Amino acid sequence: MRTIIIYTLAILLVQLGRSQSFYVGSGGIISINSGNVLYIDNNATIDASGTITVKSSATTSASLLVTGSATGNIAYKRHIKDTDWHLVAAPVSSQSINDFVTDTSNSINTSGAMYAVATYNNSNTSSNRWEYYTNAPGAGNFVNGKGYSTNRTAIGDYTFEGAMPNSDVSVSLTTSSGSFYWSALGNPFPSFLPANSGAKANNILDQNSSVLDPSYTALYFWNGVTPINLLTMQVLHYRLLPDRVLW
Incomplete structure (x- = not known):
């Protein structure tokens, strides 16, 4: 078994890094730049004073994959290229919303008492479905x-900081007869996720087709210009970037 142990130094990972076990000790710093991959084919342990940061750019992202257990926190940096509204999902499992919105480096907009972070509630009326914190x-x-x-x-x-999810993630959707059925979901992992059969046989659409409306078995994305982009099961080779949101 190959084990990589990092203490009190910084490493810039390029292209593809692979390890059977990974330990980041106190003061250790790992930075995975956009477009690069760190694949850990066993367990990853990150000391409370160590750091693994997964970075993105305006067009792509880095990936961190762990096949075993993941102990300790990571950071994921989602680059935002403008001041438009963006749909995001947290690729960590323990990021406090309060810490996120009050972190000045995140530059969260405000309007009166409202923070520019909102969830989508499909049971509300059409003009009130986004609920702001x-x-x-x-x-x-x-x-x-x-x-x-x-x-x-x-x-x-x-910057999202918290524990790295590395097992299946399920999201409960609340709907009732006659309600608006759309929901906003996102990639919960700090790595690319196969979206359709063109990307991989085991993918989001195939795994969830039984709970989708058969007339709308597709993924819909907001591209900032048009309301939706349709991605059906039969077209394109598509992988969902970390923290990206779909409908």
Whole structure:
């Protein structure tokens, strides 16, 4: 078994890094730049004073994959290229919403008492389906696999910090007869996720087709210009970037 142990130094990973076991000790710093991959084919342990940071750019992202257990926290940096509204999902499982919106480096916009972080509630009327956080200290954590609408005051990076999810993530959807059935979901992992059969046989659409409306068995994305982009099971080879949101 090959084990990589990192103590008190910085490593810049390029292209593809692979290890059978990985330990980041106190003061160790790992930075995975956009477009690069760190694949750990066993367990990963990150000391409380160690750091693994997964970075993205305006067009792509780095990936961190762990096949075994993952102990300790990671950071994921989602680059936001403008001050438009963006749909994001937290690729960690224990990021406090209050800590996120009050972190000045995240540059979260505000309007009165409202923070520019919102969840989608399909049971509300059409003009009130986005619910904005106004009492951030009581907001709890981002829900893994759930999509959020966000807005920054300046170009920059969102930083999500918390435990790395590395097992299946399920999201409960609340609907009732006659309600609006759309929901905002997102990639809950700090790695690319196969979206359709063109990307991989085991993919989001195939695994969830039984709970989707048979007339709308597809993924819909907001591209900032048009309301939706349709991706059916039969077209394209598509992998969902970390923290990206779908409908």
